[in-house]
Amino acid sequence: MGKSKNNKVVSYNKWGYIFLLPFLITYTIFQLIPLFTTIYNSFFENYRVGLMQVGPNFIGLQNYVELFSTPDIWQYLANTMIMWAMGFVPQILLSLLLGAWFTSPSLRLKGQQFFKTVIYLPNLIMASAFSMLFFTLFANEGPINSMLVGAGILSTNYNFLFHTFSARALVGFMNFLMWFGNTTILLMSGMLGIDPSIYEAAEIDGASSNQIFFRITLPLLKPILVYVMVTSLIGGLQMFDVPQILTSGTGDPSRTTMTLIMYLNKHLYSKNFGMGGALSVFLFVVTAILSVIVFKFVNSKEVK
Amino acid sequence: MKKKILAGLLAATMVISLAACGGGSDSGSASTDSSSDAGAAEAPAAEEAAPAAEAESGGKVLNIYCWNEEFKSRVTDHYSAYTEFDATHGKIGDLDVVWNITPSDDNAYQNNLDQTLLNQESAAADDKIDVFLVEADYASKYTDTDYTMALSDLGISDSDLADQYEYTQTIVKDSNGAIKGSAWQACSAGLIYNREAAKEVLGSDDPADVQAAVADWDKYNETAAKVAAAGYTMCSVNDTYRTYSNNVSGKWVQDDKIVIDANMEKWIDDSKKLVDAGAEDTDELWGDDWAKGKRPDGKVFCYFGPAWFFNFCLDVDDPETIAAKGGWGYCAGPQPYYWGGTWICAATGTDNADAVKDLILTMTTDKAVLKDIAVKDSDCVNSKSVLADLASSDEGNIALLGGQNPYADLAAGAETIDLSNLSPYDQGCNEELQNAMKAYFEGTADKDACLEQFYAAVIEKYPNLSK
Numbered sequence: 159m160g161k162s163k164n165n166k167v168v169s170y171n172k173w174g175y176i177f178l179l180p181f182l183i184t185y186t187i188f189q190l191i192p193l194f195t196t197i198y199n200s201f202f203e204n205y206r207v208g209l210m211q212v213g214p215n216f217i218g219l220q221n222y223v224e225l226f227s228t229p230d231i232w233q234y235l236a237n238t239m240i241m242w243a244m245g246f247v248p249q250i251l252l253s254l255l256l257g258a259w260f261t262s263p264s265l266r267l268k269g270q271q272f273f274k275t276v277i278y279l280p281n282l283i284m285a286s287a288f289s290m291l292f293f294t295l296f297a298n299e300g301p302i303n304s305m306l307v308g309a310g311i312l313s314t315n316y317n318f319l320f321h322t323f324s325a326r327a328l329v330g331f332m333n334f335l336m337w338f339g340n341t342t343i344l345l346m347s348g349m350l351g352i353d354p355s356i357y358e359a360a361e362i363d364g365a366s367s368n369q370i371f372f373r374i375t376l377p378l379l380k381p382i383l384v385y386v387m388v389t390s391l392i393g394g395l396q397m398f399d400v401p402q403i404l405t406s407g408t409g410d411p412s413r414t415t416m417t418l419i420m421y422l423n424k425h426l427y428s429k430n431f432g433m434g435g436a437l438s439v440f441l442f443v444v445t446a447i448l449s450v451i452v453f454k455f456v457n458s459k460e461v462k
Numbered sequence: 463m464k465k466k467i468l469a470g471l472l473a474a475t476m477v478i479s480l481a482a483c484g485g486g487s488d489s490g491s492a493s494t495d496s497s498s499d500a501g502a503a504e505a506p507a508a509e510e511a512a513p514a515a516e517a518e519s520g521g522k523v524l525n526i527y528c529w530n531e532e533f534k535s536r537v538t539d540h541y542s543a544y545t546e547f548d549a550t551h552g553k554i555g556d557l558d559v560v561w562n563i564t565p566s567d568d569n570a571y572q573n574n575l576d577q578t579l580l581n582q583e584s585a586a587a588d589d590k591i592d593v594f595l596v597e598a599d600y601a602s603k604y605t606d607t608d609y610t611m612a613l614s615d616l617g618i619s620d621s622d623l624a625d626q627y628e629y630t631q632t633i634v635k636d637s638n639g640a641i642k643g644s645a646w647q648a649c650s651a652g653l654i655y656n657r658e659a660a661k662e663v664l665g666s667d668d669p670a671d672v673q674a675a676v677a678d679w680d681k682y683n684e685t686a687a688k689v690a691a692a693g694y695t696m697c698s699v700n701d702t703y704r705t706y707s708n709n710v711s712g713k714w715v716q717d718d719k720i721v722i723d724a725n726m727e728k729w730i731d732d733s734k735k736l737v738d739a740g741a742e743d744t745d746e747l748w749g750d751d752w753a754k755g756k757r758p759d760g761k762v763f764c765y766f767g768p769a770w771f772f773n774f775c776l777d778v779d780d781p782e783t784i785a786a787k788g789g790w791g792y793c794a795g796p797q798p799y800y801w802g803g804t805w806i807c808a809a810t811g812t813d814n815a816d817a818v819k820d821l822i823l824t825m826t827t828d829k830a831v832l833k834d835i836a837v838k839d840s841d842c843v844n845s846k847s848v849l850a851d852l853a854s855s856d857e858g859n860i861a862l863l864g865g866q867n868p869y870a871d872l873a874a875g876a877e878t879i880d881l882s883n884l885s886p887y888d889q890g891c892n893e894e895l896q897n898a899m900k901a902y903f904e905g906t907a908d909k910d911a912c913l914e915q916f917y918a919a920v921i922e923k924y925p926n927l928s929k
């Protein structure tokens with residue numbers, strides 16, 4: 159029975175917990191407690207009109223009833239998901255293509271560092287500055303319109319921000335531009351992690367580069383793809399700054415670019431913490447459900 | 463030992479880095495501290511029932527809350543007792559003056575003011591708000607509460623204010639009829655037209671002839687059709703909005719229900735017809751598209767605006783603009799209305815009542831000061847006698863209006879403005895109606911859908927209201 163030896167094991171364990179402690183404390187203070195107070199707040203009538211404070215009065219599920227009494231909330235959820243998809247689909251396709259090119263041993267692209275930096279650059283610009291820029295570019299009398307009219311493609315100015323599809327597409331396009339560099343770098347690191355001997359074996363067996371990409375790269379990339387998908391989905395559900403600035407917070411035209419967080423922001427005008435809380439809880443549930451679906455969907459395929 | 467120190471350091475680094483990035487990502491974090499906040503906010507609201515009949519004087523710091531430099535520059539230039547130290551500090555005699563300037567963007571000014579007023583009771587004497595400024599759009603949010611002092615409690619009598627225009631007092635009257643603020647500007651507004659266009663379309667640029675062509679909304683719409691046929695745009699639907707909204711027959715909110723007045727319906731229907739006919743557009747005020755009309759090639763017939771619009775909004779310093787060539791004219795337009803103006807209010811709980819009284823009296827009722835403001839800063843001042851002076855002298859001729867003297871019209875307009883139908887909800891209702899109807903004018907949504915959106919947006923802002 160080496161008593162001293164035993165002690166040493168115990169003390170190592172202790173360090174493990176001590177190292178976890180900072181995370182647990184900050185997580186509790188900044189994530190867990192806010193999460194529960196949000197849920198708690200959602201059961202209260204609590205807002206301010208002018209200088210008059212109403213509540214907090216406990217009203218049970220009244221906020222939720224009110225939230226779902228109109229179809230608006232579903233409209234905003236749909237807006238959010240449509241605009242996310244409009245950005246995500248081209249983003250993942252382009253990122254896969256770029257990732258495959260950059261990591262391909264047979265291509266050996268020159269100037270990789272340069273291109274990697276350039277495609278990441280849009281992400282360094284503040285989203286609000288970026289959407290200010292687009293707002294100016296695509297204004298009714300803006301440079302894009304004058305170029306299109308000047309080139310004879312359009313006969314009169316097309317007001318991009320007055321039409322649902324073009325306004326949503328602009329939001330999607332901006333998100334795409336901002337995030338495809340980030341996604342490319344994530345996917346590249348995944349691709350570089352795949353054992354090169356598998357590729358060599360495939361080449362010796364006479365697989366074409368298409369076959370290599372679809373039969374080897376994609377399946378082995380699945381964990382990274384799931385990660386990219388889930389983080390992008392959660393980020394997409396919380397989409398706020400780009401459409402907020404682009405439409406000056408109105409979600410025009412007719413609130414078809416209004417996202418859930420923009421709607422949440424509307425309730426903060428009246429400091430309506432009850433409705434805000436209810437909306438946040440709804441968002442939390444939706445995020446959880448979607449994440450579980452993505453996870454299950456991708457994992458079940460892997461089993462097969 | 464070394465290991466322990468290293469481990470401690472690592473742990474500290476982790477705490478700091480985690481703390482730095484822990485806040486933002488959670489969807490619910492915005493409402494974290496609401497419960498404690500709200501509790502604190504409610505307390506003074508319940509307690510402040512008895513307004514201080516006798517306000518204190520002799521405090522050391524005069525805190526002034528405002529949203530831009532305008533009032534500060536007026537005080538610096540025209541209030542002789544004031545000496546400026548730096549951008550936010552100055553002195554009146556022994557009294558330190560502190561300017562607390564928060565821009566109005568995103569409601570930041572009001573949010574800040576609300577919070578400070580709600581804490582006024584418990585604030586230290588030197589931190590209490592003494593003076594704050596309000597705009598007409600939301601004045602009654604403050605003046606119809608006990609957070610604002612009645613001017614009579616400061617010792618300012620009705621006879622001190624007799625030379626002011628009545629509408630400037632209506633705006634800041636509380637529901638008991640006490641006047642709770644005072645303005646140095648009287649911003650009656652009218653139609654500012656492009657003389658070149660008027661000659662082309664109406665055959666004359668004389669203010670009387672143009673006024674005859676836009677004397678009421680029917681004539682205005684007829685003229686708009688001619689203007690459109692000549693290749694001009696009349697103006698934006700948002701330009702005419704205030705003229706309609708100042709002439710409603712009832713309040714926006716009656717018994718906590720949102721009511722759309724007949725004149726607002728008229729704005730919606732008239733504007734839709736004019737936009738469809740190409741006679742008006744839907745440009746946002748202050749935007750680049752809207753500003754095109756300041757140049758001759760913008761082909762805009764008119765803007766709607768008050769006196770401050772002349773100098774601050776027509777880009778007179780740019781030699782390419784119509785203003786630089788003196789090419790604008792002014793007439794009263796279809797209905798009298800006002801736009802803008804700043805009211806000075808005294809906060810309940812001020813510890814410098816005498817200084818506040820003197821500031822308000824000097825800046826808003828002293829005729830010499832007001833004349834000086836009118837001449838040097840081109841404000842249309844809130845004094846019947848000063849405006850009458852200007853109307854009859856060459857000092858009132860304005861170069862960018864081609865030498866026209868608009869003060870008689872401005873003064874006549876200020877007399878006829880009727881604002882008995884203001885409510886504390888005006889700002890939100892007006893903003894949201896303009897936002898919501900844009901899609902209808904553009905033809906991307908029908909009227910009912912737009913009105914539904916309007917109701918929803920107003921209820922978001924004021925959850926106590928219903929349709």
